[in-house]
Amino acid sequence: MTTAEISHEEIRPPQPPGPVKWLRDNLFNGIGNTLITVILFPLILYIIINGILWVLFYADWTPVTQFPLLYAVGQYPRDQLWRIGVSLSFILFLTGASWGHWGGLLKSMSVGAMIFFGVLAALPVVHPELTVGMRLYLASNIIWIYLGYLLGKQKFIKVKHILIGWVIAPILTLVLISGFENNAALPKVVTTLWGGLLVTFLLAVGGILLSFPIGVLLALGRRSSLPVVSAFSTIFIEGVRGVPLITILFMFSVIMALFLPSDTRIDRLLRALMALTVFSAAYTAENVRGGLQAIPPGQVEAAKALGMSGWKTMLFIVLPQAIRLVIPTIVGQFISLFKDTTLVVIVGINDFLGIGRSIINSDPAFVQLQFEVYIFIAVVYWIFSYLMSLASRRLEHALGVVSKL
Amino acid sequence: MMVSNQPSAQPKIPFYRDERVLRIIAQVVSAVLVIGFVVWALVNFFAAAEARNMSLSFGFLKEAAGFPISSPPIEYNPSMSFGRAFLVGVVNTLLVSVLGVIFATIFGTLIALARLSSNWLLSRLALAYIEFHRNIPLLVLLFIWYFVVFGQLPNVKESITLPGPIYINQRGFYMGWARLTENGLIFVISVIAGVIASIVAFVWLRNIRANTGKNTYYGWVSLGLLVIIPLIGWFASGGHPYEVDIPVLEGFNYKGGQRFTPEFAALLVGLTTYTAAFIAEVVRSGIQAVHKGQIEAARALGLSTSQVLSLVVMPQALRVIIPPMISQYLNLTKNSSLALAIGFQELFSVGKIAINQAGRAVPVFTLVMATYLVISLLTSFFLNLYNRRIQFVTR
Amino acid sequence: MVKDKNSEPIIICEGVHKWYDEFHVLRGIDMTVQPQEVVVIFGPSGSGKSTFIRTLNRLEEHQRGRIIVDGTELSHDVRNIEKIRAETGMVFQQFNLFPHLTVMQNITLAPIWVRKWSKAKAEDVAMDLLKRVGIPEQAQKFPGQLSGGQQQRVAIARALAMQPKIMLFDEPTSALDPEMIKEVLDVMVELAESGMTMLVVTHEMGFARAVADTMYFFDAGQIVESGAPEEIFTNPQEDRTKLFLSQILQH
DSSP, X not given: OOOOOOOTTTOOOOOOSSHHHHHHHHTSSSHHHHHHHHHHHHHHHHHHHHHHXXXXXXXXXXXXXXXXXXXXXXXXXXXXXXXXXXXXXXXXXHHHHHHHHHOTHHHHHHHHHHHHHHHHHTOOOOOTTSXXXXXXXXXXXXXXXXXXXXXXXXXXXXXXXXXXXHHHHHHHHHHHHHOBTTXXXXXXXXXXXXXXXHHHHHHHHHHHXXXXXXXXXXXXXXXXXXXXXXXXXXXXXXXXXXXXXXXXXXXXXXXXXXXXXXXXXXXHHHHHHHHHHHHHHXXXXXXXXXXXXXXXXXXXXXXXXXXXXXXXXXXXXXXXXXXXXXXXXXXXXXXXXXXXXXXXXXXXXXXXXXXXXXXXXXXXHHHTTHHHHHHHHHHHHHHHHHHHHHHHHHHHHHXXXXXXX | OOOOOOTTSSOOOXXXXXXXXXXXXXXXXXXXXXXXXXXXXXXXXXXXXXXXXXXXXXXXXXXXXXXXXXXXXXXXXXXSBHHHHHHHHHHHHHHHHHHHHHHHHHHHHHHHHHHTOSOHHHHHHHXXXXXXXXXXXXXXXXXXXXXXXXXXXXXXXXXXXXXXXXXXXXXXXXXOEEEEOTTHHHHHHHHHHXXXXXXXXXXXXXXXXXHHOOOOOHHHHHXXXXXXXXXXXXXXXXXXXXXXXXXXXXXXXXXXXXXXXXXXXXXXXXHHHHHHHHHHHHHHHHHHHSOHHHHHHHHHTTOOHHHIIIIIIHHHHHHHHHHHHHHHHHHHHHHGGXXXXXXXXXXXXXXXXXXXXXXXXXXXXXXXXXXXXXXXXXXXXXXXXXXXXXXXXXX | OOSOTTSOOSEEEEEEEEXXXXXXXXXXXXXXXXXXXXXXXXXXXXXXXXXXXXXXXXXXXXXXXXXXXXXXXXXXXXXXXXXXHHHEEEEOTTOOOOTTSOHHHHHHHHHHHTSOOOHHHHHHHHHHHHHHHTOGGGTTSOGGGSOHHHHHHHHHHHHHTTOOSEEEEESTTTTSOHHHHHHHHHHHHHHHHTTOEEEEEOSOHHHHHHHOSEEEEEETTEEEEEEOHHHHHHOOOSHHHHHHHHHHOOO
């Protein structure tokens, strides 16, 4: 057997993949990049290390750590907290049940929630608000979620049971949290006492649930062949989209009362919710309209040829496809709505950001610590927004398989 | 086969089944409902206004405003009318919006390019910037900039000094500024004329080059115009069109120069950094939308890098970028209303103060909303004209 | 295949005209169709043949003339329109299946919600139809997972599920890759032989030759010539007919 002479100068094996190669390709390929890396790397390292040191050792987190309940529920009477607790547990139970029935994204959410409550319950710190009772409650949520999961997995539980549960949830929550006049068991808690994350979530979830159907109706209205309906919808949508959210919030706070019969009085929180809903509905309408435009007219023709009436065609054929097309945009709009709830601070409602500001202004010593407070608030909003956009991406994935054209 | 062309040779259709009649009924009913609702709302409105003795007239605009505005961009004092105060507010809104749009576009594009860079560190840094700003509320960001960053600025005596000279302290940013002399206007006009002439020459001469192949040196000619015309204006204004006004420390404050309040600065910086993150994503997706094959084909045809970028990549990227970009510009303009939260007196904030002073909630409000609407609609209209011109013509 | 030549016509068109704004797309169409007759309509594009077939179930509105389907006149009376749509089924060139529903759901949607059948009954009928068109195993798939030929067969089953008296076909094979045309035509041939009244706009002359009772040549909004397939193919009378046939009968 003869072997050819291999000259080692001419043939060099390619660089094996590995950390050295990666560094070469991504950080040091070329003078420009090398220069950038050399400048950036130490800079970033410096910032990160100092940042961590600051968070752990130099920052004074008192205005944050001293008032967890304020941040969570504002000034809700502390002896009535069980009502919020029950509502929350019910929602967690439903989430568990949904996980049991459908799995997928809901599993991550449920497990995440279980870990979250577990960590909170077991937090190795001493805090006046983290009583044994509170810890037990937090830990119990893990059980509620799991029980929900077990129930949801059962064969006899159908989709409609779970859906009914979800429909009841907001109503139950509202009723429990606000209570009734002159009622011993469930005394009324006025909305001015509600605050913190409770208010932020109520506004966000309420806004999302209400603005979606209104937005769909507006989109259909804009595309209607009835000129008055179309004109009204268009003017409404373009008018709302052309002004800042703040002006709409103010309009509902101050001026709306004038458009209603003289002695109706509407709760301040409700007015804020209405403003947010109206604002978000206009944007949702445009998103849905985009989806409606993308449906080929052949779909409607086929439905007509089969004898389906206009609204049946809309309900079964056009809307399901249109909405599916624009889910990413719609969820993006919902995330924006969540962030926009911060604006209610300007009309005097104590949402999560508002509580932070009140705390800062309540004690001169806290004015120095504004950074800590705002960073904390920013991080919390960031976490929720990021989780929502993650969920949105997974949702797109899940639906993408089904709506393959 | 009998042929009868009379559509009326058939039994009369009862109206409740005739599709044409039904269509008309639907239109009438919907019109009645919608208009009825609007009328009902308006009736309630006027009745309530009447009952509370609320004045709905705009006459108050002539009355003295009675409240100060810090660092107004145009001449203002509290004895001037409400109308004047509004004008100041509008100018402030436009000022912060236009500057914000310019800075955010530049900054956002840079971030987009960083994000697309082949340097992993730079790309991740840009990603961190974008993800941070996209997931927090603008108001929180504004508070951080205003209370935390600008709140830490030193007092006047210990101002941060930058070459310029620029002095930064808790009362604001003071910098040297050019003020026009009496002949200065001629110079300004000549600069504007120079810019316009240079652009016109560039486009026109380039077209001639493209149509006839004759070399028109359009680059040099337009550059020349850009330099020569303002130069003429300079001499025409006596060589002294402006004088530099430098801030000088007098007592507890700086006098002279131009002052930018911390409120203005915080709003501008906040709006810019926030919107830049969104613009970065828009630009990035626009650039990535251009098929790689386009660049390959352009190179194969022998086009230089700058020609590939300007003739092939940018036009296509721009088509994808412009519509969402318009939306971001409008958002920035509307977000300027958050100035109320940090005390910068732009349009909305002035409106609120006016309501407190004069009580005329409805007219003030209408004025404020109408102004925003006009700004939005005009911006949207013109930018969409441009957009339509550059979109692809498809079958 | 017409069985009884002396029965009442199931479709009568008299002097049908239609305009799109200024454009006169149908210029006086007269046609009668007997029950169980298979009619093939052919002609150059823009001749109005698709528009004509779409006026029969009111997807397009005719401005002059009369159209009478199974004794009901097609007019502005919504009840008449509904009745006629219930008795005609349509198969489109682009299939127009509902992509977000399974094959089974596509077929049962209209019977459940329009004819108010129970889900069980609708699904039974649907399975029978799927067997008839040859793809029972695809019942739970989504249209996007099927080939063009399979999708069109589902479309045919979907139209048949409403138990129409007349089936309208608007260029059913024009959007199909060549290897899938035969499977769809086979289904249509079976349908014709089972006695369904069919009006088919198509270029498939093999199909026409096999099962058509009458062929109509459309050009510029008018019926230029009509007759039995053998006459049309072997002895076309009009020059325009001859010209068109020579263009499409290359093989």
